[in-house]
Amino acid sequence: MQSKNIRRATAAMLLAGLAGAAQAHTGHGTHSLMEGLVHPFGLDHLLAMVAVGVWSVSALPKGKAWQGPATFLLALVASAALGAAGVSLPFLEQGVALSVVLFGAMLVLARQPMPAAVGLGLVAAAAALHGLAHGAETPASGFAGYAAGFLLTTAALHIGGVFAGLGIRRALNERSGWALGGLGAVLGASGLVLFGQLAA
DSSP, X not given: OHHHHHHHHHHHHHHHHHHHGGGTTOOOOOXXXXXXXXXXXXXXXXXXXXXXXXXXXXXXXXXXXXXXXXXXXXXXXXXXXXXXXXXXXXXXXXXXXXXXXXXXXXXHTTTSOOOHHHHHHHHHHHHHHHHHHHXXXXXXXXXXXXXXXXXXXXXXXXXXXXXXXXHHHHHHGGGHHHHHHHHHHHHHHHHHHHHHHHHO
């Protein structure tokens, strides 16, 4: 019965993710703290940032879950500054969408042994893509307020992901691997949909 509920919840999340994918990049301003606070709720950023928290609880050693969000935030702010200075990469938005696929795969494999340094390196690389995208959107003035806003929301989403990961582990115990696999599949599918929209 419990596994049936897990499958139903996973299917519902997948449908919600696919339905919301078209809203990944709604128009918004980039000049203020409030606009920075709102920006990470675009689907690609939202999914990636929550996934970092869930993965950190599930894959990093006990007591070290903070390292995933901290790594993401540090790489995000450094690359956002580079993006604001004009540094960019080709196909950046596609890379951001594929980072969601990457985090989905990391959740699917969370129960498999992966050196923490490798996982954190992947988190930093994905964060760099998100940061470059954030930074490229900022105007010449107003970067500080906008950056503070998206960093605060990013941190909050990471914390939400950590609590979600803890909740999955406590509620499902030995079945948490199935839940993580299902969540990873949802993330991967949503990332592929986002990538497909950008490639179309």
